[in-house]
Amino acid sequence: MKSAAAERVALALAASGLAASGLAGCAGIPNPLASNSLPAKNAICVGQGVAVDAAFPSAGRHDCIIAPDGGIVISVDHEPAAVEGINPSPWFAFRITSDAPRQLAVTLDYTDYSHRYAPYISTDGAHWTVLSPDRVSLNEKKTRASLRLDLPKGVLWVAGQPLSPSRDNVEWTRRALMGQGFQEEHYGKSLEGRPLIGFVGGGGIDAIVMLTRQHPPETTGQEAYRGFVERLIGRTDNAAKTFRAKNRIILAPMPNPDGVDGGHWRLNAGGMDLNRDWGQFTQPETRALSAWIKEQVGTRRVLSMMDFHSTDKTVIYAPPLNAPSPTIGFLPALKEKFDHSLASPPEWSFSHNVNGGTSKGWALEALKAPGITVELWDQIPATEARALGAAAADALIDYFTLRD
Numbered sequence: 001m002k003s004a005a006a007e008r009v010a011l012a013l014a015a016s017g018l019a020a021s022g023l024a025g026c027a028g029i030p031n032p033l034a035s036n037s038l039p040a041k042n043a044i045c046v047g048q049g050v051a052v053d054a055a056f057p058s059a060g061r062h063d064c065i066i067a068p069d070g071g072i073v074i075s076v077d078h079e080p081a082a083v084e085g086i087n088p089s090p091w092f093a094f095r096i097t098s099d100a101p102r103q104l105a106v107t108l109d110y111t112d113y114s115h116r117y118a119p120y121i122s123t124d125g126a127h128w129t130v131l132s133p134d135r136v137s138l139n140e141k142k143t144r145a146s147l148r149l150d151l152p153k154g155v156l157w158v159a160g161q162p163l164s165p166s167r168d169n170v171e172w173t174r175r176a177l178m179g180q181g182f183q184e185e186h187y188g189k190s191l192e193g194r195p196l197i198g199f200v201g202g203g204g205i206d207a208i209v210m211l212t213r214q215h216p217p218e219t220t221g222q223e224a225y226r227g228f229v230e231r232l233i234g235r236t237d238n239a240a241k242t243f244r245a246k247n248r249i250i251l252a253p254m255p256n257p258d259g260v261d262g263g264h265w266r267l268n269a270g271g272m273d274l275n276r277d278w279g280q281f282t283q284p285e286t287r288a289l290s291a292w293i294k295e296q297v298g299t300r301r302v303l304s305m306m307d308f309h310s311t312d313k314t315v316i317y318a319p320p321l322n323a324p325s326p327t328i329g330f331l332p333a334l335k336e337k338f339d340h341s342l343a344s345p346p347e348w349s350f351s352h353n354v355n356g357g358t359s360k361g362w363a364l365e366a367l368k369a370p371g372i373t374v375e376l377w378d379q380i381p382a383t384e385a386r387a388l389g390a391a392a393a394d395a396l397i398d399y400f401t402l403r404d
C-alpha cells in the first residue's frame with residue numbers, strides 16, 4: 001500500500017500529465033516538478049486541474065479536500081498551545097497552482113474559530129491586493145468563509161495579510177539603517193534554532209526600545225514599526241539630530257521567527273504566547289530579548305519601550321499616568337501628537353498588571369520606562385499605519401529635545 005504522501009505524488013503526477021507522458025525521469029528533459037513550476041509534490045490536495053500547497057515560510061497550517069461540487073475546502077488550523085486560551089487570530093496562507101485560467105470556489109473551514117483576516121491575493125508572493133469583499137461570503141457563525149477566485153494559469157497566492165516571513169522585517173530594518181552607524185547583533189537563538197537579530201545605534205545618554213511581530217500575523221503593527229524607524233532615521237532637523245545623538249536606539253524586528261515562519265496564529269514553537277512570558281521567561285526568545293535589552297540599556301534612562309501589534313481596532317495600551325517612571329510625562333505628549341497629526345487618532349487604555357507577562361508591564365517594572373503596546377487595526381491601510389509610527393517618532397523627538 002502506498003503512503004499518503006506517495007499517493008499524493010501519484011495524484012499530482014496524474015494531474016500534471018507527467019505520469020502518462022513518461023517524461024518525468026528522462027535525461028536531458030526538464031522535470032517540471034524538480035523545477036518547482038508545479039508544486040504538486042508538496043500539495044495538500046490535487047484535482048480539478050489545480051494543486052494546493054502550503055510549503056513556504058509563513059504558510060498557514062492547512063489540509064484540504066475537493067468537495068463533491070468541485071470546490072476546494074481548506075482547513076485553517078492553529079499551532080499546538082501549551083496552555084489554554086489561544087487568541088483567535090486564524091492565520092491562513094496557501095498557494096494554488098492551476099493548469100489553466102479558471103474560476104474556483106475555495107472555502108476556509110475554521111471549525112470553532114471566526115474568520116478575521118480579509119484575504120489578500122498575489123500572483124508572485126510579493127505584490128498583494130485585497131480580494132474584493134463581494135468575492136467573500138461567510139456563514140452565520142463566521143466559521144466558514146467562501147472565496148470566489150479567478151485563477152490564472154500558474155500560481156495564485158492567498159493569505160490573511162501580505163506575506164512577511166521572518167527574514168522580511170530583518171532585511172527591511174537592515175536596509176533602512178544602512179549607513180546610519182547601527183550594529184546588527186545576534187542576541188540569541190529561537191527554540192527551533194533561528195537567529196534572533198536586533199539592531200542598536202545612536203548615541204548614549206538615554207535609550208529607547210522598539211519591537212514588533214511577537215505575534216506572527218500582526219503585520220499592520222509591523223508597518224507602524226517601519227513608519228517609526230523611517231521617521232526616526234529620516235528626519236534631518238536639529239531636534240532629530242540631537243535626539244539620535246543622545247539616545248541609544250534598540251530595535252528588535254523579529255522576536256518570534258519560529259512562529260512567523262511556522263504560520264502560527266499567536267505562539268512560538270514552544271506553544272507559548274511570548275507577550276505573556278515577560279515575567280516567567282520560560283522561552284528562549286523572551287529570555288534572550290530581555291537580557292539583550294537590559295545589556296544594551298545598561299544604566300541609561302529608558303524614555304519609552306514600544307511594542308507594535310495588531311488587533312480589531314487601533315488602540316494604545318499604556319501604564320497609568322501616575323506610574324513610577326521618570327518619563328511618564330511623555331504619554332500625554334504622545335497622545336497629543338496622535339490627536340493632532342492623525343486623521344483617525346487611536347483610543348487609549350491606561351492600566352498596569354504586574355503579573356501580566358507583557359513587554360509593556362516588564363518595561364515599567366524592569367526599566368522604569370513607560371512600556372506601550374501599540375495596536376493597529378488589522379485592516380488599516382499601510383500608509384495610515386506608517387503615519388502612526390511616524391507620529392510616535394516625532395513625539396519622542398519633539399518632547400525630549402524641546403524639554404531636556
Ligand SMILES: [Zn+2]
Binds near residue numbers: 215218309310
Ligand atoms: Zn499582538
